[in-house]
Amino acid sequence: MEILAVACSTFVSVLFFAGFALTFVKFYCENTMAESRYRLLEGAAAVPDCLRKKTPYGKIILFAVGIRLLMMLAGLMICLIFQSDGAFNLEAFVAQWHKWDSTGYTNMAKEGYYYLEDGENILLVFFPLYSICMRVFAELTGNYYISGVLVSVLCYIGAMVYIYKLASIEFSERVAWKTVVLMSVFPFSFFFGSIHTESVTLFMMAATFYYIRQHRWPLVCLFGILSGLSRMVGSLVAVAALVEYIRFYRPFDDLKHKNFRKFWQEAVTKFIFIPLIAIGGLIYLGANYVVAGNPFQFLEYQQSVWHNTTQFLPVTVTSLFRWTFGNFDTLAGCIWIPEIFLLILVSVFMIARWRRLPSMYGIFLGCYLLISYAASTLLSAGRYLSIAFPFFFLLADWTDEKNSRYEWTVIISALFLGIYLTAFLLNRQVM
Numbered sequence: 001m002e003i004l005a006v007a008c009s010t011f012v013s014v015l016f017f018a019g020f021a022l023t024f025v026k027f028y029c030e031n032t033m034a035e036s037r038y039r040l041l042e043g044a045a046a047v048p049d050c051l052r053k054k055t056p057y058g059k060i061i062l063f064a065v066g067i068r069l070l071m072m073l074a075g076l077m078i079c080l081i082f083q084s085d086g087a088f089n090l091e092a093f094v095a096q097w098h099k100w101d102s103t104g105y106t107n108m109a110k111e112g113y114y115y116l117e118d119g120e121n122i123l124l125v126f127f128p129l130y131s132i133c134m135r136v137f138a139e140l141t142g143n144y145y146i147s148g149v150l151v152s153v154l155c156y157i158g159a160m161v162y163i164y165k166l167a168s169i170e171f172s173e174r175v176a177w178k179t180v181v182l183m184s185v186f187p188f189s190f191f192f193g194s195i196h197t198e199s200v201t202l203f204m205m206a207a208t209f210y211y212i213r214q215h216r217w218p219l220v221c222l223f224g225i226l227s228g229l230s231r232m233v234g235s236l237v238a239v240a241a242l243v244e245y246i247r248f249y250r251p252f253d254d255l256k257h258k259n260f261r262k263f264w265q266e267a268v269t270k271f272i273f274i275p276l277i278a279i280g281g282l283i284y285l286g287a288n289y290v291v292a293g294n295p296f297q298f299l300e301y302q303q304s305v306w307h308n309t310t311q312f313l314p315v316t317v318t319s320l321f322r323w324t325f326g327n328f329d330t331l332a333g334c335i336w337i338p339e340i341f342l343l344i345l346v347s348v349f350m351i352a353r354w355r356r357l358p359s360m361y362g363i364f365l366g367c368y369l370l371i372s373y374a375a376s377t378l379l380s381a382g383r384y385l386s387i388a389f390p391f392f393f394l395l396a397d398w399t400d401e402k403n404s405r406y407e408w409t410v411i412i413s414a415l416f417l418g419i420y421l422t423a424f425l426l427n428r429q430v431m
Contacts, residue, residue, distance in 0.1 A: 001322070001325050001326060002322065004321070004325060005318055005321035005322040005325055006318055006321075008321045009314055009317040009318035009320075009321050010314070012317050012340065012343060012344055012347070013313060013314040013317055015344065015347040015348065015351070016313065016343060016346075016347040016350075016366075016369065018347070018351055019346075019347045019348075019349075019350025019351045019354070019366070020350065020366035020369075020370070022350060022351060022354035022362070023350065023354065023357075023359055023362030023363045023365070023366050024359070024363065025354070026354055026355065026357070026358070026359040026362055027243060027247065027359035027362075027363065030247050030358070030359055031246070031247055031250070055161070055164065055165055055168075056164075057161060060157075060160055060161050060164055060180065061157055061161070063160075063180065063181075063184075064156060064157040064160045064180075064184070065153075065157065067184045067185075068153050068156065068157075068192070068193050071189075071190055071193055071421070072193065074418070074421060075093070075096065075097070075190075075421060075425055076093055078421065078422050078425050078426070079093060079096055079425055082422075082425075082426055094143075094145045094146055094149055095145055096425050097145070097148075097149055097193065097194040097195055098145050098148070098194075098195045099194070099195075099424065099427070099431070100196075100431040101126070101196060101197075101431070102148065102194065102195035102196060104122075104123050104125075104126050105126060105130055105131050105134065105148065105195060105196070105197070106131075106134070106144050106145070106148065106195065107123060108123050108126055108128070108131035108134075109131040109132075109134035109135045109138060109144055109147075109148070110135075110144065112131075113128075113287055113291045114291065120301070120305070121291050121292055121297070121301075122301050122305050124287070124288050124291060124292060124297050124298045124301055125298045125301050125302050125305070125306065127197070127229055127230055127231050127232065127234075127284055128229060128283075128284065128287065129197075129200055129204075129226060129229040129230040130148075130151065130196075130197045130200045130230060133151045133155075133200065134147050134148045134151055134195075135147075137150050137151055145195065148195035149193060149194070149195060151199070151200065152192060152193055152194060152195065152196070152198070152199040152200070153192070153193050153199070154199075155199035155200045155202070155203040156192040156193065156199040156202070156203070158203045158207075159199060159202040159203040159206045159207075160180050160183070160184070162203070162206035162207050162209070162210045163176075163179055163180060163183065163202075163206050163389055163392075164176045164177070164179070164180050165210055166206065166209055166210055166213065166389075166393075167179040167180075167393055167396065169213060170357075170358060170361075170393065171356075171393065171396070171397050171400075172400070174400055175393070175396045175397050175400050176396075178396035178399055178400060178406060179389070179392050179393055179395075179396040181410060182392050182395055182396055182399070182409065182410070182413065183386070183389065183392045185410055185413045185414045185417055186386050186392075186413055186417065187338070187382065187413060187416035187417045187419070187420045188338075188382040188383050188385070188386045188417075188420060188430075189386055189417060190417065190420070190421045190424060191383050191386055192386070194424075196383065197230055197231055198383060198386055198387050200230045201227065201230040201231045201233075201234055201387055202386075202387040202389065204223050204224075204226045204227035204230050204234060205227050205234060205237055205387065205389070206389060207219075207223040208220055208223040208224045208227050208237040208240075208241075209237065209240060209360075209361075211223060212237075212240055212241050212244050212360065213244075215244075215248070215270070217269075217270045217273040217274075218273060220237075220241055220273055220274070220277075221273035221274075221276045221277055223237075224237045224238060224241065224274075224276075224277030224280065225276070225277055225279045225280040225283075226280065227277075227280065228277060228278070228279070228280020228281045228283075228284070229280040229283060229284065232281075232371070233368055233371050233372065233384075234280065235277060235278065235280060235281045236364055236367050236368055236371070237277065237364070238274055238275070238277040238278065239363060239364055239367055240360040240361070240363070240364040241273075241274045241277065241360075242274055243359055243360040243363050243364075244360045245270065245271055245274060247359065247360070249266050249270065249271075251263055251266065251267070251271070254266075307377060308375050308376055308377050309375075309376045310374050310375070310376070311374060311375075311376050312374070313369070313370055313373045313374060315376075316373050316374065316375060316376065316378050317340070317343065317373065319376070319377075319378075320336050320339055320340050320378065321340065323336050324336040324337060324340065330428065330429065331429060334420075334423060334428055334429045334430050335378075335379055335381075335382075335429060335430075335431075338381070338382045338420075339373075339378055339381040339382065342381060342382060342385050343369065343373065343381070346365070346369060346385065346388065346391050347369075349391060349394040349395065349398070350362065350365065350366070350394070353394050353397065353398060356394065356397055357390060357393060357394055361390035361393065362390065364390060365388060365390040365391060368388055369388070372384040372385070372388075379429075379431050380431050382420075382430075383431065395409065
């Protein structure tokens, strides 16, 4: 069994790193003009044409609101049929979306990092932005559960607008719509309406990418900082910004040809905003220091309270196969098998369609996977990958080639969405 787990893990890891390596090949191609597609999109005349296309805000918002209401209705029916033995009011239903990490974010919204459990500030493992938003909306609604759901839904709607705009620039309006639909029916997309950080993080990351694409660097910095305050992986937008800066402005060419004036002018007016994205992460470390006297206190709590440490992706994947083969049970169906399947699926698309995705998205996606799969006990990869929007660009672009691909992808995704939504509301370990 152990040999089989190691063999399967090796295969999947090689698959991932092959796809990750190809993102750097794409970056090289873009910088040597061997790849023209992205360069044409980024040209001085072409980009304004893309950005001048009228975005159907009303349709996007209507779709996003509609699918969230549909999800809520489905959730209500699930709770009424399978759980309710008596009266079931609105507050009880909203509370059904409050599971797992939701408790931590709600307590943070109420008491901040000074919330104590067994005398410890264990909530230092959570990033603050979502809970701050919950606190603000709770002042309006008077209910932390409702405010948490409201923040998630509003950020999901905003994220879909940015995702549509990005996909329409990089691919087409048809691919943009399909991206929005596929993200919305992804099997773990119900987290966009629950009391978790996915919607907030997705909104901030998508907005940052959009302004990177427009080269509006002050806004890149602002949303990058907010992204870094939403989750640890949020600061990875700085990697995408750096890749785009190098690709477009060619600073090393300027140094090579001794064009120092242009080099410093662009560094001072544009590049300077990229390292400032780290402010988000520094604020979080500062909060750890102020509360616990140690800027890295969250790492200690991550290990002592959540029993999780950071490790290399292949080690995590080996554990996933070992747990799946060793005990084929509910945990395997809720957590281990989906995590393995999704990593394989994303890796395959990174390999098969590496030419289709601009390098700033591909390199970001590879780094995102590398960090997301770095936990010693990986419990939430499905939820994490629900906001890995570059993958959905690739998936939508692939399905756009044949209508049948798109139809079957939507049907299969929606089917598993129903399964995992039901499991989540019935308190199975879908987290």
